Amino acid sequence: MATQATDGAALRQMVNLARKQSIGFAFCPGSKNDDVLLLDKRQPPAALAKDAKKIGSTPKTAFGRMSADAKTIWLECESALPNLAKSIRKYLKDNGISTDVQLADGVAPTPEPEQSAPAAQDASVAPEAKPGVDKTAQRALSQELKEAVMKAARAGPDAQRLASAAAKQIAAQIKRNDLEAARTALSELASRIRGTQATSPEQTAQKSAPPDLATARRDWARARKAAAGDVRALVAGVKKATADADGLGHAPREIAKLVQPARQLDSRLDTLLAQIEKAGSPAERQKLTQAAQRQIGSHMGLMNTAFFKAVDQSGFAETNIRATVLGSLRKVNKAIRG
Numbered sequence: 001m002a003t004q005a006t007d008g009a010a011l012r013q014m015v016n017l018a019r020k021q022s023i024g025f026a027f028c029p030g031s032k033n034d035d036v037l038l039l040d041k042r043q044p045p046a047a048l049a050k051d052a053k054k055i056g057s058t059p060k061t062a063f064g065r066m067s068a069d070a071k072t073i074w075l076e077c078e079s080a081l082p083n084l085a086k087s088i089r090k091y092l093k094d095n096g097i098s099t100d101v102q103l104a105d106g107v108a109p110t111p112e113p114e115q116s117a118p119a120a121q122d123a124s125v126a127p128e129a130k131p132g133v134d135k136t137a138q139r140a141l142s143q144e145l146k147e148a149v150m151k152a153a154r155a156g157p158d159a160q161r162l163a164s165a166a167a168k169q170i171a172a173q174i175k176r177n178d179l180e181a182a183r184t185a186l187s188e189l190a191s192r193i194r195g196t197q198a199t200s201p202e203q204t205a206q207k208s209a210p211p212d213l214a215t216a217r218r219d220w221a222r223a224r225k226a227a228a229g230d231v232r233a234l235v236a237g238v239k240k241a242t243a244d245a246d247g248l249g250h251a252p253r254e255i256a257k258l259v260q261p262a263r264q265l266d267s268r269l270d271t272l273l274a275q276i277e278k279a280g281s282p283a284e285r286q287k288l289t290q291a292a293q294r295q296i297g298s299h300m301g302l303m304n305t306a307f308f309k310a311v312d313q314s315g316f317a318e319t320n321i322r323a324t325v326l327g328s329l330r331k332v333n334k335a336i337r338g
Helices: 007-018 047-055 084-094 118-123 135-155 155-175 179-198 200-204 211-242 251-258 260-264 268-276 281-304 306-313 319-338
Strands: 023-028 038-042 062-068 072-079 100-103
Touching: 007 023, 007 038, 007 062, 023 084, 038 047, 047 062, 062 281, 062 319, 072 084, 072 281, 084 100, 084 155, 135 155, 135 179, 155 179, 155 319, 211 260, 211 268, 260 281, 268 281, 268 319, 281 306, 281 319, 306 319
Parallel strands: 072 100
Antiparallel strands: 023 038, 023 062, 062 072
């Protein structure tokens, strides 16, 4: 179990490791410039988040997987916080590491009940009521706000942005006992969340149904095979292009090293998908689904490194590695969440 924040030399070591493989991270913003960042290559991110919360001075945490290239650290979040990339960038800079930090395109977070989104924390931790205040009504409205925020988190990013923007104002109204205004604002928020989900009959007809798991598994197998073939074609293309060039005999070996991380696209995800198909209980399926989502996040983080963003424009061979892998991973994620 991680018992202290990752900083100094240990932090630099873990960042270097993140350039080779994805690692777990958890971040707890401090109240007085005492942020906590935990990094671990084995411990699950959710467990790291619990440790960070114990060490930190606030109840808020973000966690997920971290990967890095030469210039950028990529965060694939299972649970995020506002300004997370900026906060971690500052933490790293304070520890002598100057690098860009970005949230990677990836899996939508799977919220925990007490931590579905940053706004949910504001809603569920209502301050002490003033004397004479209807505490029962305040608690009921705080719970209603928390449920609205969790519903928004499930509805998608548009609804989540609406809830995040409104939650602090509603929580403040509850705190000062302006309960009628809070009820009105909650009603408006619920209506706006429903509005983000509304579609016309034409749009509904155009929407493709979520792929079934078996189809998604087959698609992932094809994507892995296609990506492996593109990697071989790329190495062969470099070899051919540099065969007669003086001083470039090492180029094929160098490109082979650069594409080495593609071996991470192995059979582990396929194994998890097969286990999900055979899961005997909802609890078992949920556990396997979360493991699969972490694997998907790791693969997406790899595809969002600088090398794989640029590899398909190398000119040495016609490849489509990144788009093929990301497209298939999104289908798999949609299938296991559907």
